[in-house]
Amino acid sequence: MxxxxxxxxxxxxxxxxxxxxxxxxxxxxxxxxxxxxxxxxxxxxxxxxxxxxxxxxxxxxxxxxxxxxxxxxxxxxxxxxxxxxxxxxxxxxxxxxxxxxxxxxxxxxxxxxxxxxxxxxxxxxxxxxIKYSFPFPDIQWVEDRFWVWIHYGATKLGRGEFFEVVDFLSFLRGTVIGPLVLMKNNSLPRGVRRIEEDAPDFIEELEKTVAIHEKESCYNAIKSTISLYLNLRRDYEIEIQIKSEAQQESIKYLEEVYREI
The missing domain is CATH 3.30.460.10 (Beta Polymerase, domain 2)
Structure with a gap:
């Protein structure tokens, strides 16, 4: 201090x-x-x-x-x-x-x-x-929502709302990706707080989830976010119900949107 x-x-x-x-x-x-x-x-x-x-x-x-x-x-x-x-x-x-x-x-x-x-x-x-307990994310709660969120991001990409996509990706890092990365590195899941210090092995992958206001960048950042989430989800797949169809269809939709813009 x-x-x-x-x-x-x-x-x-x-x-x-x-x-x-x-x-x-x-x-x-x-x-x-x-x-x-x-x-x-x-x-x-x-x-x-x-x-x-x-x-x-x-x-x-x-x-x-x-x-x-x-x-x-x-x-x-x-x-x-x-x-x-x-x-x-x-x-x-x-x-x-x-x-x-x-x-x-x-x-x-x-x-x-x-x-x-x-x-x-x-x-x-x-x-x-008092027994205090820091809240950890419910992985099923995340899985239930993640692919809906990906579809949402794809709609914004298709409409050309690139600032919205940039915001959306920041939300996913703070709500999903950051906490899961920190947990994998035995740190408390505080969004992306001190993630550079606590999870240096993930920095390169996290950098790929950051987009600029441009179509190609936004698309690639969404794809990198999906890839990183799937990698992190592997640690929990025997514990949760995978939303396989939602995953398949939301990724398919993202690809269709990208080809059309």
């Missing part, structure tokens, strides 16, 4: 200690596995007494402004987490995610957080009793 991170945490601790509404501070993200660098943001969980819920949720920006020079802050509905306040501070510039939760909501996470500060031992006791 760098000085800018440590200094910010110290300010938060000082402010929260003096606020009786709060019961503790937890840390998530890269602090959990000690992988922070100068580009890391801070993921802090501010645990409060539920009787103050309305007051705290209405005044989160005001609370966040006590921690430093707040340039901007907004809530996290776009990532499905309205309790989250995403903040950008200055002097030094720093991205900080502040999640405001009651002690009853602490159990909702997917990884065991670190205790940064607590008013008493209740947080540590609670964390020792």
């Amino acid at each position: 760098l000085k800018q991170h440590k200094d910010f945490i110290q300010i938060v601790k000082k402010q929260i200690k003096d606020d009786e509404r709060f019961m503790g501070i937890l840390a998530g993200g890269s602090m959990i596995n000690n992988t922070m660098d100068q580009f890391s943001d801070l993921d802090l969980i501010l645990v409060y007494d539920a009787i103050f819920q309305d007051d705290i949720m209405m005044n989160r920006l005001q609370i966040a402004s006590r921690f430093g020079r707040l340039l901007s802050g907004f809530t996290g509905e776009h990532v499905g987490e309205p309790r989250l306040l995403i903040c950008l501070y200055n002097a030094p510039i720093l991205h900080v995610d502040l999640k405001f939760v009651t002690i009853e909501e602490v159990k909702d996470g997917v990884e065991k957080p670190l205790v940064v500060w607590q008013r008493n031992s209740s947080l540590s006791q609670l964390l020792s009793e």
Whole structure:
């Protein structure tokens, strides 16, 4: 952890200690596995007494402004987490995610957080009793959808919506390919996060799934995505129902579309 991170945490601790509404501070993200660098943001969980819920949720920006020079802050509905306040501070510039939760909501996470500060031992006791489990993709869920998604990509290719194809391929990397590659390399399936570091043996294949705004590039990237998925799927084929006809027909359609444009 760098000085800018440590200094910010110290300010938060000082402010929260003096606020009786709060019961503790937890840390998530890269602090959990000690992988922070100068580009890391801070993921802090501010645990409060539920009787103050309305007051705290209405005044989160005001609370966040006590921690430093707040340039901007907004809530996290776009990532499905309205309790989250995403903040950008200055002097030094720093991205900080502040999640405001009651002690009853602490159990909702997917990884065991670190205790940064607590008013008493209740947080540590609670964390020792919870079994956190990081969500891994359901391979059948993926297989059921993958070929429908490939057909969708082919329709956009046929229409000449190349920007849509580029977006679509990015979605497939983050939702399907990246997680499966990371799992194969014994890493947590966090989309494509740190994939260059955690799966260097797949970089060349992953590069082929990246398209530019051009017909040939988009077609080849879709084909490379299919090829990589089939390679990764082999590890699970005895466990799932393969959608063979959907696979055959969606690939056939892609080829037909490509020949016609």
